[in-house]
Amino acid sequence: MDVDFAIIGAGIAGVSCAYHLAPRARVAILEREHVPAYHTTGRSAALYTETYGSPAVRAITVRSGVFYRDPPAGFADVPLLSPRGALLFGRPGEADKIDAAYREFHALVDTVRRTDRAETLKRHPLLRPEVVEGAVWEPDAEDMDVAAIHGGFLKGARASGATLHLKAEVAALERRSGKWYVRLANSETVVADTIINASGAWADVLGAKAGAKPIGLVPKRRTAFTFDAPKGMDIARLPIVIDLAESFYFKPEVGQFLGSPADETPSEPCDAQPEELDIAIAVDRIETHTTLTVPRIRNKWAGLRSFVKDKDFVVGFDRDAEGFFWLAGQGGYGIQSAPAMGRLSAALALGEAMPEDIKALGVGEATLSPARLR
Numbered sequence: 001m002d003v004d005f006a007i008i009g010a011g012i013a014g015v016s017c018a019y020h021l022a023p024r025a026r027v028a029i030l031e032r033e034h035v036p037a038y039h040t041t042g043r044s045a046a047l048y049t050e051t052y053g054s055p056a057v058r059a060i061t062v063r064s065g066v067f068y069r070d071p072p073a074g075f076a077d078v079p080l081l082s083p084r085g086a087l088l089f090g091r092p093g094e095a096d097k098i099d100a101a102y103r104e105f106h107a108l109v110d111t112v113r114r115t116d117r118a119e120t121l122k123r124h125p126l127l128r129p130e131v132v133e134g135a136v137w138e139p140d141a142e143d144m145d146v147a148a149i150h151g152g153f154l155k156g157a158r159a160s161g162a163t164l165h166l167k168a169e170v171a172a173l174e175r176r177s178g179k180w181y182v183r184l185a186n187s188e189t190v191v192a193d194t195i196i197n198a199s200g201a202w203a204d205v206l207g208a209k210a211g212a213k214p215i216g217l218v219p220k221r222r223t224a225f226t227f228d229a230p231k232g233m234d235i236a237r238l239p240i241v242i243d244l245a246e247s248f249y250f251k252p253e254v255g256q257f258l259g260s261p262a263d264e265t266p267s268e269p270c271d272a273q274p275e276e277l278d279i280a281i282a283v284d285r286i287e288t289h290t291t292l293t294v295p296r297i298r299n300k301w302a303g304l305r306s307f308v309k310d311k312d313f314v315v316g317f318d319r320d321a322e323g324f325f326w327l328a329g330q331g332g333y334g335i336q337s338a339p340a341m342g343r344l345s346a347a348l349a350l351g352e353a354m355p356e357d358i359k360a361l362g363v364g365e366a367t368l369s370p371a372r373l374r
Protein backbone atom coordinates (compact mmCIF):
# COMPACT_ATOMS: atom_id res chain seq x y z
CA MET A 1 0.00 0.00 0.00
CA ASP A 2 1.31 3.46 -0.96
CA VAL A 3 -0.21 6.57 0.66
CA ASP A 4 0.56 10.25 1.19
CA PHE A 5 0.06 10.04 4.96
CA ALA A 6 0.32 7.09 7.33
CA ILE A 7 -1.33 8.14 10.59
CA ILE A 8 -0.19 5.97 13.46
CA GLY A 9 -2.85 5.66 16.16
CA ALA A 10 -6.65 5.58 15.84
CA GLY A 11 -7.40 7.51 19.01
CA ILE A 12 -9.07 10.89 18.83
CA ALA A 13 -5.88 12.63 17.63
CA GLY A 14 -5.38 10.28 14.70
CA VAL A 15 -8.98 10.15 13.51
CA SER A 16 -9.61 13.91 13.79
CA CYS A 17 -6.48 14.60 11.75
CA ALA A 18 -7.52 11.94 9.22
CA TYR A 19 -10.95 13.57 8.93
CA HIS A 20 -9.37 16.82 7.74
CA LEU A 21 -6.61 15.27 5.65
CA ALA A 22 -8.55 12.61 3.77
CA PRO A 23 -10.49 14.94 1.44
CA ARG A 24 -7.13 16.20 0.16
CA ALA A 25 -4.72 13.26 0.33
CA ARG A 26 -4.40 9.47 0.46
CA VAL A 27 -4.51 8.48 4.13
CA ALA A 28 -4.04 5.18 5.96
CA ILE A 29 -4.67 4.97 9.73
CA LEU A 30 -2.61 2.23 11.40
CA GLU A 31 -3.81 1.02 14.82
CA ARG A 32 -2.17 -1.71 16.89
CA GLU A 33 -5.31 -2.76 18.79
CA HIS A 34 -8.28 -4.76 17.52
CA VAL A 35 -10.55 -1.73 18.04
CA PRO A 36 -9.90 2.00 17.70
CA ALA A 37 -10.07 4.22 20.82
CA TYR A 38 -9.05 1.31 23.05
CA HIS A 39 -6.52 3.36 25.04
CA THR A 40 -6.84 6.90 26.43
CA THR A 41 -9.62 8.03 24.10
CA GLY A 42 -11.98 5.36 25.40
CA ARG A 43 -11.23 6.16 29.05
CA SER A 44 -11.89 9.89 29.49
CA ALA A 45 -14.23 11.78 31.79
CA ALA A 46 -15.85 13.29 28.70
CA LEU A 47 -15.91 16.89 29.91
CA TYR A 48 -15.69 19.89 27.59
CA THR A 49 -14.39 22.93 29.47
CA GLU A 50 -12.95 26.13 28.07
CA THR A 51 -11.13 26.98 31.30
CA TYR A 52 -8.77 23.99 31.39
CA GLY A 53 -5.12 23.92 30.35
CA SER A 54 -2.68 26.47 28.97
CA PRO A 55 -3.81 29.55 27.00
CA ALA A 56 -3.13 27.67 23.73
CA VAL A 57 -5.12 24.62 24.88
CA ARG A 58 -8.01 26.84 25.92
CA ALA A 59 -7.97 28.75 22.63
CA ILE A 60 -7.96 25.53 20.59
CA THR A 61 -10.77 24.20 22.77
CA VAL A 62 -12.85 27.33 22.17
CA ARG A 63 -12.48 26.86 18.41
CA SER A 64 -13.41 23.20 18.82
CA GLY A 65 -16.59 24.14 20.65
CA VAL A 66 -17.80 25.89 17.51
CA PHE A 67 -17.60 22.54 15.67
CA TYR A 68 -19.13 20.52 18.51
CA ARG A 69 -22.11 22.85 18.86
CA ASP A 70 -22.83 22.86 15.14
CA PRO A 71 -21.17 19.87 13.46
CA PRO A 72 -21.42 19.29 9.70
CA ALA A 73 -24.61 17.56 8.55
CA GLY A 74 -24.36 13.78 8.95
CA PHE A 75 -21.43 13.90 11.37
CA ALA A 76 -23.45 12.24 14.14
CA ASP A 77 -27.05 11.27 14.93
CA VAL A 78 -26.91 12.65 18.48
CA PRO A 79 -25.84 15.97 20.03
CA LEU A 80 -22.09 15.95 20.68
CA LEU A 81 -22.40 18.15 23.77
CA SER A 82 -24.98 18.23 26.53
CA PRO A 83 -25.31 20.72 29.40
CA ARG A 84 -23.32 20.06 32.56
CA GLY A 85 -21.71 23.19 34.11
CA ALA A 86 -18.52 23.17 36.16
CA LEU A 87 -17.86 24.45 39.67
CA LEU A 88 -14.17 25.00 40.39
CA PHE A 89 -14.33 25.57 44.11
CA GLY A 90 -11.82 27.01 46.53
CA ARG A 91 -11.55 26.20 50.22
CA PRO A 92 -11.70 28.73 53.07
CA GLY A 93 -8.63 30.97 52.82
CA GLU A 94 -8.47 30.61 49.02
CA ALA A 95 -10.50 33.70 48.06
CA ASP A 96 -7.53 35.27 46.26
CA LYS A 97 -6.94 32.11 44.24
CA ILE A 98 -10.59 31.97 43.23
CA ASP A 99 -10.48 35.64 42.20
CA ALA A 100 -7.31 35.08 40.15
CA ALA A 101 -8.76 32.03 38.42
CA TYR A 102 -11.96 33.95 37.71
CA ARG A 103 -10.06 36.85 36.11
CA GLU A 104 -7.96 34.50 33.97
CA PHE A 105 -10.87 32.40 32.72
CA HIS A 106 -13.29 35.29 32.26
CA ALA A 107 -10.86 36.98 29.86
CA LEU A 108 -11.51 34.19 27.33
CA VAL A 109 -14.96 32.92 28.33
CA ASP A 110 -17.25 35.77 29.28
CA THR A 111 -20.00 33.55 30.71
CA VAL A 112 -17.69 32.45 33.54
CA ARG A 113 -18.74 33.88 36.93
CA ARG A 114 -17.35 34.13 40.44
CA THR A 115 -19.75 32.63 42.98
CA ASP A 116 -19.73 33.14 46.74
CA ARG A 117 -20.25 30.34 49.24
CA ALA A 118 -24.05 30.60 49.22
CA GLU A 119 -24.36 30.42 45.46
CA THR A 120 -21.78 27.63 45.23
CA LEU A 121 -23.77 25.53 47.70
CA LYS A 122 -26.99 26.32 45.88
CA ARG A 123 -25.48 25.05 42.66
CA HIS A 124 -24.19 21.92 44.40
CA PRO A 125 -26.13 21.16 47.61
CA LEU A 126 -24.04 18.03 48.32
CA LEU A 127 -20.91 20.11 49.09
CA ARG A 128 -20.20 20.64 52.79
CA PRO A 129 -20.44 24.36 53.66
CA GLU A 130 -17.34 24.34 55.89
CA VAL A 131 -15.02 23.31 53.03
CA VAL A 132 -16.20 25.92 50.53
CA GLU A 133 -15.10 29.56 50.21
CA GLY A 134 -16.60 30.09 46.76
CA ALA A 135 -16.06 29.01 43.20
CA VAL A 136 -15.58 29.85 39.58
CA TRP A 137 -18.79 28.85 37.82
CA GLU A 138 -18.49 27.81 34.17
CA PRO A 139 -22.06 27.38 32.92
CA ASP A 140 -20.99 26.35 29.43
CA ALA A 141 -18.89 23.35 30.48
CA GLU A 142 -20.59 20.38 28.84
CA ASP A 143 -20.53 16.62 28.68
CA MET A 144 -19.20 15.18 25.43
CA ASP A 145 -20.46 12.08 23.66
CA VAL A 146 -16.97 10.70 23.02
CA ALA A 147 -18.14 7.63 21.10
CA ALA A 148 -20.21 9.79 18.75
CA ILE A 149 -17.34 12.26 18.31
CA HIS A 150 -14.71 9.61 17.62
CA GLY A 151 -17.14 7.70 15.39
CA GLY A 152 -18.05 10.87 13.48
CA PHE A 153 -14.44 11.69 12.67
CA LEU A 154 -13.68 8.13 11.65
CA LYS A 155 -16.78 7.77 9.51
CA GLY A 156 -16.05 11.10 7.80
CA ALA A 157 -12.41 10.19 7.17
CA ARG A 158 -13.41 6.87 5.62
CA ALA A 159 -16.09 8.50 3.49
CA SER A 160 -13.30 10.67 2.05
CA GLY A 161 -11.20 7.60 1.24
CA ALA A 162 -9.06 7.06 4.35
CA THR A 163 -8.51 3.43 5.29
CA LEU A 164 -8.38 2.09 8.85
CA HIS A 165 -6.10 -0.88 9.57
CA LEU A 166 -6.60 -2.62 12.92
CA LYS A 167 -4.13 -5.06 14.49
CA ALA A 168 -1.57 -3.06 12.50
CA GLU A 169 1.22 -2.44 14.99
CA VAL A 170 4.05 -0.38 13.61
CA ALA A 171 7.22 -2.29 14.39
CA ALA A 172 9.85 -0.36 12.42
CA LEU A 173 10.22 2.78 10.33
CA GLU A 174 12.74 3.35 7.59
CA ARG A 175 13.26 6.42 5.39
CA ARG A 176 14.52 5.65 1.89
CA SER A 177 14.53 7.82 -1.25
CA GLY A 178 12.06 10.35 0.20
CA LYS A 179 9.57 7.73 1.41
CA TRP A 180 8.80 6.08 4.73
CA TYR A 181 8.68 2.28 4.76
CA VAL A 182 6.39 1.39 7.64
CA ARG A 183 6.92 -2.21 8.69
CA LEU A 184 4.05 -3.74 10.61
CA ALA A 185 4.37 -6.49 13.20
CA ASN A 186 2.30 -8.70 10.87
CA SER A 187 5.12 -8.31 8.28
CA GLU A 188 3.15 -6.09 5.91
CA THR A 189 4.69 -2.83 4.67
CA VAL A 190 2.99 0.49 4.11
CA VAL A 191 4.82 3.12 2.06
CA ALA A 192 4.08 6.74 2.92
CA ASP A 193 5.46 10.18 2.12
CA THR A 194 4.69 11.42 5.61
CA ILE A 195 4.17 9.80 8.97
CA ILE A 196 1.79 11.40 11.45
CA ASN A 197 2.71 10.28 14.92
CA ALA A 198 -0.64 10.15 16.78
CA SER A 199 0.34 7.24 18.99
CA GLY A 200 -0.65 8.83 22.30
CA ALA A 201 1.45 7.58 25.22
CA TRP A 202 3.79 5.83 22.75
CA ALA A 203 4.73 9.00 20.83
CA ASP A 204 8.36 9.00 21.97
CA VAL A 205 8.63 5.24 21.44
CA LEU A 206 7.46 5.71 17.87
CA GLY A 207 9.68 8.77 17.40
CA ALA A 208 12.69 6.65 18.34
CA LYS A 209 11.78 4.16 15.60
CA ALA A 210 11.97 7.05 13.13
CA GLY A 211 15.30 8.25 14.52
CA ALA A 212 13.71 11.42 15.96
CA LYS A 213 14.95 12.92 19.21
CA PRO A 214 12.50 12.49 22.12
CA ILE A 215 10.10 15.31 22.97
CA GLY A 216 10.20 14.28 26.64
CA LEU A 217 6.64 12.95 26.69
CA VAL A 218 5.54 11.61 30.09
CA PRO A 219 2.42 9.42 30.18
CA LYS A 220 0.62 9.98 33.49
CA ARG A 221 -1.94 7.59 34.85
CA ARG A 222 -5.35 8.95 35.80
CA THR A 223 -7.95 6.87 37.59
CA ALA A 224 -11.72 7.06 37.36
CA PHE A 225 -14.61 5.08 38.81
CA THR A 226 -18.38 5.19 39.15
CA PHE A 227 -20.56 4.84 42.23
CA ASP A 228 -24.26 5.05 43.02
CA ALA A 229 -26.03 8.29 43.80
CA PRO A 230 -28.12 8.40 47.01
CA LYS A 231 -31.38 6.45 46.48
CA GLY A 232 -34.14 8.51 44.93
CA MET A 233 -31.96 11.56 44.27
CA ASP A 234 -32.08 13.05 40.80
CA ILE A 235 -28.49 14.06 40.10
CA ALA A 236 -28.75 14.47 36.35
CA ARG A 237 -28.49 18.26 36.38
CA LEU A 238 -25.76 18.66 38.98
CA PRO A 239 -22.51 20.20 37.70
CA ILE A 240 -19.08 18.66 37.84
CA VAL A 241 -17.19 19.72 40.99
CA ILE A 242 -13.41 20.18 40.88
CA ASP A 243 -11.26 21.79 43.53
CA LEU A 244 -9.02 24.60 42.33
CA ALA A 245 -5.89 22.57 43.09
CA GLU A 246 -7.33 19.73 40.96
CA SER A 247 -6.90 17.10 43.65
CA PHE A 248 -10.23 15.37 42.92
CA TYR A 249 -13.45 15.72 40.94
CA PHE A 250 -16.83 14.10 40.60
CA LYS A 251 -19.74 14.47 38.19
CA PRO A 252 -22.98 12.74 37.25
CA GLU A 253 -22.54 9.92 34.75
CA VAL A 254 -25.72 8.32 33.42
CA GLY A 255 -27.53 7.95 36.75
CA GLN A 256 -24.37 7.36 38.78
CA PHE A 257 -21.46 9.54 39.87
CA LEU A 258 -18.04 9.40 38.22
CA GLY A 259 -15.19 10.22 40.59
CA SER A 260 -11.44 10.68 40.20
CA PRO A 261 -8.49 11.53 42.46
CA ALA A 262 -7.17 13.57 39.50
CA ASP A 263 -3.98 11.55 39.84
CA GLU A 264 -1.01 12.13 37.54
CA THR A 265 1.31 9.20 38.25
CA PRO A 266 4.14 8.93 35.70
CA SER A 267 3.99 5.62 33.85
CA GLU A 268 5.54 3.69 31.03
CA PRO A 269 3.27 3.57 27.98
CA CYS A 270 1.01 0.57 28.67
CA ASP A 271 -2.56 -0.65 29.05
CA ALA A 272 -3.09 1.35 32.26
CA GLN A 273 -5.01 -0.22 35.14
CA PRO A 274 -6.47 1.46 38.25
CA GLU A 275 -4.77 1.11 41.65
CA GLU A 276 -6.95 0.53 44.73
CA LEU A 277 -5.02 3.20 46.66
CA ASP A 278 -5.88 5.89 44.11
CA ILE A 279 -9.55 4.97 44.31
CA ALA A 280 -9.42 5.06 48.13
CA ILE A 281 -7.84 8.55 48.01
CA ALA A 282 -10.62 9.83 45.77
CA VAL A 283 -13.34 8.27 47.91
CA ASP A 284 -11.84 9.93 50.99
CA ARG A 285 -11.73 13.35 49.28
CA ILE A 286 -15.30 13.03 48.01
CA GLU A 287 -16.59 11.98 51.44
CA THR A 288 -14.61 14.79 53.15
CA HIS A 289 -15.95 17.50 50.89
CA THR A 290 -19.53 16.32 50.40
CA THR A 291 -22.33 14.61 52.26
CA LEU A 292 -22.00 11.65 49.90
CA THR A 293 -20.91 8.21 51.00
CA VAL A 294 -19.37 5.78 48.54
CA PRO A 295 -20.47 2.34 49.66
CA ARG A 296 -19.48 0.47 46.55
CA ILE A 297 -17.40 1.06 43.40
CA ARG A 298 -19.44 0.07 40.37
CA ASN A 299 -16.84 0.37 37.62
CA LYS A 300 -13.20 1.48 37.60
CA TRP A 301 -10.56 2.21 35.01
CA ALA A 302 -7.41 4.19 34.33
CA GLY A 303 -5.86 5.79 31.30
CA LEU A 304 -2.66 7.61 30.39
CA ARG A 305 -2.74 11.36 29.87
CA SER A 306 0.52 12.27 28.14
CA PHE A 307 2.29 15.59 28.64
CA VAL A 308 5.48 17.31 27.59
CA LYS A 309 7.18 19.69 29.98
CA ASP A 310 5.10 22.82 29.24
CA LYS A 311 1.85 20.81 28.99
CA ASP A 312 1.07 22.26 25.55
CA PHE A 313 0.34 20.19 22.48
CA VAL A 314 3.13 19.06 20.15
CA VAL A 315 2.20 19.56 16.51
CA GLY A 316 4.59 19.90 13.62
CA PHE A 317 7.32 18.32 11.53
CA ASP A 318 10.40 17.00 13.26
CA ARG A 319 13.46 19.13 12.53
CA ASP A 320 15.74 16.19 11.81
CA ALA A 321 13.60 13.21 10.77
CA GLU A 322 12.32 14.22 7.33
CA GLY A 323 8.60 13.66 6.72
CA PHE A 324 7.94 12.79 10.38
CA PHE A 325 5.10 14.83 11.90
CA TRP A 326 4.31 14.96 15.63
CA LEU A 327 0.72 15.06 16.87
CA ALA A 328 1.23 14.39 20.56
CA GLY A 329 0.89 15.69 24.11
CA GLN A 330 -2.94 15.73 24.17
CA GLY A 331 -2.78 15.50 27.97
CA GLY A 332 -6.14 15.87 29.68
CA TYR A 333 -7.79 17.78 26.85
CA GLY A 334 -7.44 15.66 23.72
CA ILE A 335 -11.17 15.12 23.19
CA GLN A 336 -12.39 18.63 23.85
CA SER A 337 -9.74 20.09 21.52
CA ALA A 338 -9.98 17.50 18.73
CA PRO A 339 -11.88 19.38 16.01
CA ALA A 340 -9.51 22.36 15.91
CA MET A 341 -6.47 20.16 16.54
CA GLY A 342 -7.48 17.94 13.64
CA ARG A 343 -7.93 20.97 11.40
CA LEU A 344 -4.69 22.67 12.37
CA SER A 345 -2.60 19.50 12.28
CA ALA A 346 -3.89 18.67 8.80
CA ALA A 347 -3.05 22.18 7.59
CA LEU A 348 0.49 22.06 9.00
CA ALA A 349 1.08 18.53 7.70
CA LEU A 350 0.04 19.74 4.22
CA GLY A 351 2.62 22.52 4.49
CA GLU A 352 0.04 25.28 5.01
CA ALA A 353 -0.07 28.01 7.64
CA MET A 354 -1.89 27.84 10.97
CA PRO A 355 -5.62 28.46 10.32
CA GLU A 356 -6.36 32.17 10.79
CA ASP A 357 -9.16 31.74 13.35
CA ILE A 358 -6.85 29.77 15.64
CA LYS A 359 -3.94 32.13 15.09
CA ALA A 360 -6.22 35.05 15.96
CA LEU A 361 -6.55 33.57 19.45
CA GLY A 362 -2.79 33.73 19.90
CA VAL A 363 -1.76 30.20 18.87
CA GLY A 364 1.28 30.37 16.61
CA GLU A 365 3.11 27.48 14.99
CA ALA A 366 6.05 28.05 17.36
CA THR A 367 3.82 27.50 20.42
CA LEU A 368 3.09 23.95 19.32
CA SER A 369 6.25 23.10 17.40
CA PRO A 370 8.33 20.13 18.57
CA ALA A 371 11.41 22.35 18.04
CA ARG A 372 10.52 24.32 21.22
CA LEU A 373 11.26 21.21 23.27
CA ARG A 374 14.87 20.86 22.11
Ligand SMILES: Cc1cc2nc3c(=O)[nH]c(=O)nc-3n(C[C@H](O)[C@H](O)[C@H](O)COP(=O)(O)OP(=O)(O)OC[C@H]3O[C@@H](n4cnc5c(N)ncnc54)[C@H](O)[C@@H]3O)c2cc1C
Pocket (backbone or CB within 6 Å): 008, 009, 010, 011, 012, 013, 014, 030, 031, 032, 033, 036, 037, 038, 039, 040, 041, 042, 043, 044, 045, 046, 047, 048, 168, 169, 170, 171, 198, 199, 200, 201, 202, 206, 222, 223, 224, 302, 303, 304, 305, 328, 330, 331, 332, 333, 334, 335, 336, 337
Ligand atom coordinates in the same frame (compact mmCIF):
# COMPACT_ATOMS: atom_id res chain seq x y z
C1 LIG B 1 -9.38 9.39 33.31
C2 LIG B 1 -9.22 10.33 32.15
C3 LIG B 1 -10.06 11.43 32.04
C4 LIG B 1 -9.96 12.28 30.95
N1 LIG B 1 -10.89 13.27 30.83
C5 LIG B 1 -10.87 14.06 29.72
C6 LIG B 1 -11.89 15.03 29.54
O1 LIG B 1 -12.80 15.16 30.37
N2 LIG B 1 -11.85 15.80 28.41
C7 LIG B 1 -10.85 15.65 27.46
O2 LIG B 1 -10.86 16.36 26.45
N3 LIG B 1 -9.88 14.72 27.63
C8 LIG B 1 -9.86 13.93 28.72
N4 LIG B 1 -8.89 12.99 28.90
C9 LIG B 1 -7.75 12.99 27.95
C10 LIG B 1 -8.09 12.39 26.60
O3 LIG B 1 -8.72 11.15 26.80
C11 LIG B 1 -6.77 12.25 25.81
O4 LIG B 1 -6.15 13.53 25.68
C12 LIG B 1 -6.98 11.69 24.42
O5 LIG B 1 -7.81 10.57 24.43
C13 LIG B 1 -5.64 11.31 23.77
O6 LIG B 1 -5.93 10.78 22.49
P1 LIG B 1 -4.79 10.19 21.59
O7 LIG B 1 -5.41 9.88 20.28
O8 LIG B 1 -3.60 11.09 21.61
O9 LIG B 1 -4.29 8.85 22.35
P2 LIG B 1 -4.93 7.38 22.38
O10 LIG B 1 -6.39 7.41 22.48
O11 LIG B 1 -4.21 6.62 23.44
O12 LIG B 1 -4.58 6.80 20.95
C14 LIG B 1 -3.26 6.44 20.58
C15 LIG B 1 -3.35 5.14 19.79
O13 LIG B 1 -2.08 4.86 19.20
C16 LIG B 1 -1.97 3.45 19.13
N5 LIG B 1 -0.56 3.08 18.96
C17 LIG B 1 0.46 3.33 19.81
N6 LIG B 1 1.62 2.80 19.32
C18 LIG B 1 1.30 2.21 18.14
C19 LIG B 1 2.07 1.49 17.17
N7 LIG B 1 3.39 1.26 17.30
N8 LIG B 1 1.42 1.02 16.07
C20 LIG B 1 0.08 1.25 15.89
N9 LIG B 1 -0.68 1.91 16.80
C21 LIG B 1 -0.08 2.39 17.90
C22 LIG B 1 -2.54 2.99 20.46
O14 LIG B 1 -2.93 1.63 20.41
C23 LIG B 1 -3.69 3.94 20.66
O15 LIG B 1 -4.93 3.41 20.22
C24 LIG B 1 -8.96 12.09 29.96
C25 LIG B 1 -8.10 10.99 30.07
C26 LIG B 1 -8.23 10.11 31.15
C27 LIG B 1 -7.32 8.93 31.23
